[in-house]
Amino acid sequence: MNFELSDDIKALQAKVRRFITEEVMPMESDSRQTPHGPTEALRDELVASARKHGLLTLHASQEMGGAGLSHVAKAVIFEEAGYSPLGPTAMNIHAPDEGNVHLMDVVASEEQKERWLRPMVEGKTRSCFAMTEPAPGAGSDPSMLETTAVRDGDDYVINGEKWFITGAKGASFAIIMAKTEDGNATMFLTDTSRPGFIVERLMDVMDSCFTGGHGVVRFENLRVPATNILGELGKGFRYAQIRLAPARLTHCMRWLGAAQRAHDEACQYARTRQSFGKRLGEHQGVGFMLADNEMDMLTTRLSILHCAWVLDKGERGNRESSMAKVISSEAIWRVIDRSVQILGGQGVSSENIVERIFKDARGFRIYDGPNEVHRMSLARKIIAREADKAER
Template sequence: MRDDPGSAEAPANTTSGPAADDLTERVRSFVDHQVIPVEDEIATDRETCARLRTAARAAGLFAPSAPTAYGGLGLSMLEQAAVLEEAGRSLAGPLVLNCAAPDEGNMTLLDHVATPTQREQYLRPLAAGEIRSAFAMTEPAPGAGSDPTALTTTAVRDRGDWVIEGRKWFITGADGAAFLIVMARTGPDAATMFLVDAGTPGLTVGRHIPTIDGGFVGGHCQVALERCRVPSSAVLGEVDRGFANAQVRLGPARLTHCMRWLGIARRAHEIMLGYVLDRELFGSRLADLGLAQHLIADNEIDLAASRALVRTTAATLDERGRANNETSIAKTFVSEAVGRIVDRSVQLCGAQGVSHDLPLARFLAEVRPFRIYDGASEVHRWAVARRAVRRYEAARTAGATHA
């Protein structure tokens, strides 16, 4: 019954060189020795969070995903793979290191599509950890959810400004966010993203939607926009290019979610290994029983396969900038594998696993929604299948396949 970071083999970041390996090891040590011992306090105690953020900055570990021009470490996607996995060993690790959702994805989006003025106003304080943000695309039915083209929130021009009308829901981190990136329809088949500051007249952040997970600061909130007027300078990216520009954020954000959740799955596996080594029954250690070994092996396989998918997809993103099919595959597999890993760990720890004497029960609640967040598994499978059929049809038309 140990939460022992040495119980399972931690992954080496052998693909990115000694500097990245050193950073990965330092993040691992920081999370294990400074974050995990006080992780239950961090979300509710601002002083503890602020103290650890100061320590992370001093250690050169803060904002690994943010660009160097704005104080971040500027890591490539492949370099982030190992670092964010280590940060994710604690539910509070990404918050402390300033690489948590939705801020991490919003930093990527702002870096790629914001104007210089917008970068100074929004990206710089976000990268510094001075403010939080939210990404407001999801709407209550029949609005945008798994199908973003069902967007019902609208924005219309009015005397040089834009007036936004609509309802959003399940907007992660909205309570306390300094600004929201709002997706609104600006044409029959077009959308635009807008930067909407907290306190803008017409913008209301409503109730927190109760969910089985509770690890996101600022909750999952309802948001109303009622004649919410913003200037033309609030347009993020180009007018009518919102869907295309959002892809800059959505694909990489799916993958960084996988990285972080892989960290918590690995920690669950390690806790379980410590337990089965110490637990004796039927005349032997639980670790030596065949059925237990089967579950342990399946965890190891899911961990290795998930890590390989994450890193292959990260390398593709670094090389091509976009990897829609690869991120769909990785997100679907990893979200389900993480759930299996944590569930097996709970099972092997028995009553301890479902109690709150160990953190496994909380991990299980936190990882379950990942199969829905950032696109449900079923939607990603549908997209992967459609792409496969199109590729085959195109190849057959060109005479490159055999019946």
């Protein structure tokens, strides 16, 4: 493994860093930020700025107008974007659109790409991914899928309820996971303007970085043409894996950038704040926290780069992405939590960006599969591997 960056990627990294610092961070105090994320007007302004600087949707394929970044290159660029809570929104690399771009690039038909993918890559539209359901439906266990899709002539009629659907309010289209009559899961594309697609409400959650918030969505006899099936009938769970491994890794990349921002804020405070006759950072308790932050971020960065390297080799990377997700989400949480502690009163006040990062980041240990589920999956694979060894 050689993670030495090419000159092109180094130049792009520097360009993104300047963009975030000069164009995005000054917008962090903009009043058009709500408990349910940036308003559409603020998002549009940020996206226009990224477009002007040639930094919009860089992860998309070149055929769709992106830069076709490798996974290792994304690790570098997405971390830089994550340095501001608004950075991923500005560059159109935030969830769920980022993962949907990757999924549709691989699975969608050419007609579907032109109708739904290209406008999303151009930053003109947003999407949502509707899979998670209230109990007793699918959550951490996708096999509990309750939403149904029944064939009726040339259409499928979809009924069910989803929740925690990120970006649902204001999304132009959705990818819906539903169970067909044979019991298998299928993905469907639909415009959200169709009758029967109902955003019932937005959920009040800790984070506020996703445009469109997290919605409760109901499908009431929603008619979707059979031509809107994404990929092939009955292969929804297989396609979910195409989306989830790279998408959970990009979460790690973005949150690492947020952790770096929190650490930098804590370092600045520790360097300048006087306490008991010396700088705060000269006190061993604070200095040790800063040292632990750097070690946690190095561990996170290396696990991300390793998984990205595996994906760039064309491997599935499910095991590696599970490990990277658990390592990253827990390490960055320690970094952010320590940074809050170092900042003291400022760390729990909206006077400092770290308070916002703290609230935004807590969900990462749950998003894209709770860490306990990833550990359970890894444990099964470990036992299966050891059993295979014993049989040889």
